[in-house]
Amino acid sequence: MSALAYTLAIFILLTAIATALFRDVLSAIVVFGAYSLGMAILYTFLLAPDVAMTEAAISAGVTTILLLLTISRTTRPSTDRIFERVNVPAVVVVGAFVTVLGTLVLPEMYAVGDQTAPIWGWPGLDISPSVYYLENTVADTHAHNAVSAVLASYRGFDTFGEAIVIFAAAIAVLIVLKREVFT
Amino acid sequence: MSRSETQSDTYSESHVILTSVRILAPFTLTYGLFLALHGTDTPGGSFQGGAIIGVTVLMLAFAFGIEPTRRWLKNSFITGLVTGGVVIFAATGLATIALGGAFLEFDAFTDAFGLSHHWGMEAIEVGGVALIVSGVVVTLFFAMAAGFTPERYNAVQEDGAEVSDDD
Known part of the structure; x- marks a missing residue:
């Protein structure tokens, strides 16, 4: 994976966290669209152009538009904070899950294009x-x-x-x- | 808001959106058709192509107003597209059975009419999946956008704060 792919992965991670944390739903939807676009580009790095096109058209395009239409019918909460308050027990549980996956499961996976897979x-x-x-x-x-x-x-x-x-x-x-x- | 009172149909007040959609729409439509029609030989396929064709309609609706676009594309036409896609897909499969093959065994076409296997795939990709996907994308959009009328848009704009006048 090139440096560009790593940059993209960091961008995807940041937009994913921002989507979860933004208190304003409109901001979350916009950042989520950016996340989907990053995923689409990452799929082309993984040599899956078909999946990338689907991700770009459906996730970044159609889903964003449908979500925007949906929130146009809701009321916007009066926001004085930018970020949502973090639920500590949930973060601990999800963090433990991600740590287990990252340390135990991820190293066992085959590299992209590994001929022994x-x-x-x-x-x-x-x-x-x-x-x-x-x-x-x-x-x-x-x-x-x-x-x-x-x-x-x-x-x-x-x-x-x-x-x-x-x-x-x-x-x-x-x-x-x-x-x-x-x- | 620069939106004029006389334009009851078009709610897009932005010339940027209007102009960019005018320029982009022919290209996205062409690209979607290219993906759908060329899916057997190049990356992409009828699902992606159909989605992009559907998104083109969504872009038009954003620029020129949802209600005018809905009136221009009749609802019955869109549901007809989806149903027609399913019918073409099923009919292709049943035709191969009628010609003595299995369901969607396109080699039956080769034996009967000398058509390449390739054309059976094109039939269900272009005639089936592309129609279904583009129709469903547009259907979902119009179903979600129902009630998002210019009057409602005005009410939201004038109150400054958001109104929730849902039933």
Whole structure:
């Protein structure tokens, strides 16, 4: 990871903490948008442009707009402080959790692109699914984006299920909000 | 507020927003269409493309007013987009079954019509997922924005403090 990626990680950490601490909800939403944008750029460093685009469009764009619309219907608390009062027991619990994760779990994880990671195959398995997809996508589907090939072709039925879930969620929202103006 | 009394529809009082959306919207729409139509060969795909197409409508609504945009894009048109996406997706899957394959087994198209496997993917990506995602993004936005009318905006502005006149 380059120095730029580390700077980005620090930026993400700071915006995440600021999101939690800001007392003004509008400020929190704006900082949260910055956090999502930082995450999107970080995903490109991790060679996941598809995820980065989704993060930028959905998290930084649509979610921010929906949150802004939502708080436009609420009242703003009279703020004399900038930051929220910190709940010490909660911080201790979350801090302990993060410490355990950071010291015990994180060192056990494989480095990005590590060829010995289980995703490249494990004993007793002839060829791992990911290797199969990477090697056979073009021959099987004539598509050059392996991610799209997995989503639309190899696992098309899963994608159908996801599409139905989004459809059902939108219908449910419309039914719940039917008494509002959307008719 | 420089918002004039005669403009009952457009609540955006900022020329910066209006001008930048006018310049940006064609590019974001093109980029979204590019991602959706080119998703099988380049990074991105119909989900990302559909989201960006939906966001373009949200940008237009922010610049030109939510109610005019809602009237311009009929609600029935948007729900039709979402439903049509689901129907196209399901119809593609059922067509492969009708041609003797499994659900979404696009090789059935190759055997029957000589179509490349690639086109079956395009059908469910562009005709299915992109329509569903863009339609749902716009639907959620309009559903949340319902009631966010110019009159309400005025009331909020004039009182200085925020009013909570929800039912």
